[in-house]
Amino acid sequence: MKPHGTKNIVVLGAGESGVGAAILAKKQGWNVFVSDFGKIKNSFKQELDENGLEWEEGKHTEARILAAAIVVKSPGIPDKAPIVKQLHEKNIPVISEIEFAGYYNTAKTICITGSNGKTTTTMLTYHILKKAGIHVGLAGNVGQSFAKQVAEETFDWYVLELSSFQLDGMFDFKADIAVLTNITPDHLDRYEYQLQNYVDSKFRILQNMTANDWFIYNADDKIIEAELAKRTIAAQLAPFSLTKELAQGGYVNNEQQITITTNKEQFTMSIHELALKGKHNTQNSLASGIASRLLEIRKETVRESLTDFVNVEHRLEFVAKVHGIEFINDSKATNVNSTWFALESMDKPTVWIVGGVDKGNDYSELTELVRDRVKAIICLGVDNSKIIEAFTGVVDTIVEARSAMEAVAYGYRLAKKDETVLLSPACASFDLFENYEERGNLFKEAVRAL
Incomplete structure (x- = not known):
């Protein structure tokens, strides 16, 4: 169904994908309206303005949106969102930018x-x-x-x-x-x-x-x-x-x-x-x-x-060696499975920094790997009770930190020469950080300040 232009198209969400979809739609002759229920970043506002695109933030004008022939929705907006439900009820196609x-x-x-x-x-x-x-x-x-x-x-x-x-x-x-x-x-x-x-x-x-x-x-x-x-x-x-x-x-x-x-x-x-x-x-x-x-x-x-090949930032990224201790940033590991992979690739005794916002994690699948490879655990989250409960008796040393700086200081104390300090949180980051990138960057800053 390759629809043609001159009709109304609405783009929901004005992030990277939404702004890109709006630019392409305009080039293809559509009447474009961009609507974001949250705040639009200044850089994206500028891009929309430079391309002569009409946009709104902080609200969804239903009459405009429901008059669309087709709607391009940001992947971050769930199907359960009221405006998306209304679009489905009216049989207006809702598609992704891709x-x-x-x-x-x-x-x-x-x-x-x-x-x-x-x-x-x-x-x-x-x-x-x-x-x-x-x-x-x-x-x-x-x-x-x-x-x-x-x-x-x-x-x-x-x-x-x-x-x-x-x-x-x-x-x-x-x-x-x-x-x-x-x-x-x-x-x-x-x-x-x-x-x-x-x-x-x-x-x-x-x-x-x-x-x-x-x-x-x-x-x-x-x-x-x-x-x-x-x-x-x-x-x-x-x-x-x-x-x-x-x-x-x-x-x-x-x-x-x-x-x-x-x-x-x-x-x-x-x-x-x-x-x-x-x-x-x-x-x-x-x-x-x-x-x-x-x-x-x-x-x-x-x-x-x-x-x-040099791997992406925050994914098993080597940060530095300080007095023979290797520091690795795997902040992008926001679920248990990612962390399983990280621990599985550790070939030296490891001090593991874990924690954050738990998406209903089952830590039991990590028990054997942790017993085998982890010498100490540093919890980096607001509520660490589930992690402490899961690994008490598996690892002798479990401590809690409330900042990347504190976690790195503990890591440096607990690890010895030829050992590794691994940040692989298995959790989302929003309790203490903006996102996993900020968590990874603060970890790297703290390591470089040692």
């Missing part, structure tokens, strides 16, 4: 989703394509707005990181290559607490795909495997695994060697050459490597890119 940009996009797309690892896999895939000299854009949950780039750029490929919320608003969009890193229970509050609803949401990445397209997925993920058994997938399959040999796709063998097979061609490299450490990062590297080889990027370029 869907809207897709109507006008002529480039091919590699679309990446999953509960964890999607940002790293997206950045890594983008890094390889860029290094190969492909004219490529980066968008979705990272980089600049996809819609804005479609309005202003002429890329041949895009690498898009897609959240389940973005996928929920996508209907006619089609990926050329889809990647599903894993599925673990996350954001269930937005899915009636039904795991199947969340799984269905992630699998929307496959909609409209044909036999010419490719689906890269984690063959070690039980939820994905169970779901694949129930579905007929049109796309060609390129799974990856850390445990089983695969004729097509990628795997790791007992000699710690990666093998990727695409179009009957083999690519191999040692797991020890990978820039990113830990099993989950091997999975991310396999997914990115398969996507790159499907584009027939030279083996040397893929090998080089997987060796020299």
Whole structure:
């Protein structure tokens, strides 16, 4: 349903994605109105004004919004919001910025989703394509707005990181290559607490795909495997695994060697050459490597890119070594599953900084790893009772801190030479910080001040 301009379009939410959608809509001849129930950042107001776009903040003028032919909604606005419910009742299409940009996009797309690892896999895939000299854009949950780039750029490929919320608003969009890193229970509050609803949401990445397209997925993920058994997938399959040999796709063998097979061609490299450490990062590297080889990027370029990649900020980011103690910032780990991956990749005794706003966390899945690798716990949150209860008896030393500075000071005292202090909170940050970036930045400042 590629609607044409001259009709009314309303953009709900004036953040990166909303402003980008508004710019593209205007270019395509729509009558555009931008409405944000909260405050609009000054930089975005300026951009809207420069583009001659009409906007409002702090309210939703219902008459204007309900007169739209189509509405582009920010992924942060839940379907339960009253204005969205009214739009659904009136059968006015409510779509995501990605869907809207897709109507006008002529480039091919590699679309990446999953509960964890999607940002790293997206950045890594983008890094390889860029290094190969492909004219490529980066968008979705990272980089600049996809819609804005479609309005202003002429890329041949895009690498898009897609959240389940973005996928929920996508209907006619089609990926050329889809990647599903894993599925673990996350954001269930937005899915009636039904795991199947969340799984269905992630699998929307496959909609409209044909036999010419490719689906890269984690063959070690039980939820994905169970779901694949129930579905007929049109796309060609390129799974990856850390445990089983695969004729097509990628795997790791007992000699710690990666093998990727695409179009009957083999690519191999040692797991020890990978820039990113830990099993989950091997999975991310396999997914990115398969996507790159499907584009027939030279083996040397893929090998080089997987060796020299520098990870995204706040994701297992090495900060500094102070008197032999390594400090690692994994502030982006806002759920238990992300933290599981972080702890799993620690190869030295670790002092673990954890805590914040808990999304209904079950810490029991971390018990074995914590017993095995963690020598002390520093709680960094307002209410730490659940963490203290979960790990009393598992770890001898548990202390509480109320600031990044205090947490780092404890870490420095509790860790010894050749040990690690890891900030991997497993929780959201809003009790003490603005967001996970601020938490990570204050942690890094405190480490550098030691």
